[in-house]
Amino acid sequence: MKKIKCIVVDDEPLAVSLLGNYVQKIPFLELVFSSENPIEALEFIQKNEADLVFLDIQMPELTGINFMKIVGDKMKYILTTAYSEYALEGYEHNVVDYLLKPISFDRFNKSILKAQERFPLNATKDANHFFVKSSGQQYRVNFNEILYVESIKDYVNIKTETQEYIVLETLKSLENQLPENFTRVHKSFILNVDKVKSLGLKKITLNSNHEIPIGESYKMNLLDKLK
Known part of the structure; x- marks a missing residue:
């Protein structure tokens, strides 16, 4: 089975660490890059292959919504944020699911099952x-x-x-x-x-x-x- 290559982008170090650990627990996921800086993530995507981004919506350097507008539908996204009011705006893009912080592993796993269906x-x-x-x-x-x-x-x-x-x-x-x-x-x-x-x-x-x-x-x- 080909693994789904994942990127984690969040300006909170603890969130990057948590999501990275969650990704590594799922056999068909592969963490290929993680960063607190969305600009670094954009540079990585330009030079490397990836399938799925765990993306924080509210980041000071670049919002998650603008990040998706730049990358486009070449990637799929699972949005992460502490603010539920951003959910509807996010779903206008190529978004698989929406995770509200704090994120439990059980909720993360349900989101991944949704993502797996989007990679036939x-x-x-x-x-x-x-x-x-x-x-x-x-x-x-x-x-x-x-x-x-x-x-x-x-x-x-x-x-x-x-x-x-x-x-x-x-x-x-x-x-x-x-x-x-x-x-x-x-x-x-x-x-x-x-x-x-x-x-x-x-x-x-x-x-x-x-x-x-x-x-x-x-x-x-x-x-x-x-x-």
């Missing part, structure tokens, strides 16, 4: 398939059976010739995790190029006769993949 590709993955959670169940999906992946607000639809899997995930987070024969062809679609039958000016026809749109800015990249 971190469940056993190899060169041929991965497992995704859809409608409350885990499904094995073979890469070579996927036609395309479509973004539907906070979800994606993984479409095969016989099934559809609606998964709580963002298209951007899947893009770098799929094999090389998958490529973005539209702001809302990732395509398995092995399934392409023909390419038109504004649409792609697949071997299954499904049709999906193609964005002009993605066309040259697709042509390179098809070569």
Whole structure:
């Protein structure tokens, strides 16, 4: 099982220590960075891979909300704060959960279970398939059976010739995790190029006769993949 790489950012040293200890107690989590300085955390993210940030909202150098605006949806967040009134604002971003201080391990663990559901590709993955959670169940999906992946607000639809899997995930987070024969062809679609039958000016026809749109800015990249 691939571990979820975690970062802890909080201006309180005790909170950094506590959350770091909690992370180390969960087998599928890996603490890759922790700091009391959000600027240092931003520098780390620019140069290193990470999946999940435990993020304090109220920090003097940079608020957690502004931190999320800078990093964007390449990361997922569990917010931590002593002030419950910030919860609604935080949920406008790519936030998994909200932890109110002081944080017990039991509450932390419940939050992590929520986070685990948001990383469907971190469940056993190899060169041929991965497992995704859809409608409350885990499904094995073979890469070579996927036609395309479509973004539907906070979800994606993984479409095969016989099934559809609606998964709580963002298209951007899947893009770098799929094999090389998958490529973005539209702001809302990732395509398995092995399934392409023909390419038109504004649409792609697949071997299954499904049709999906193609964005002009993605066309040259697709042509390179098809070569």
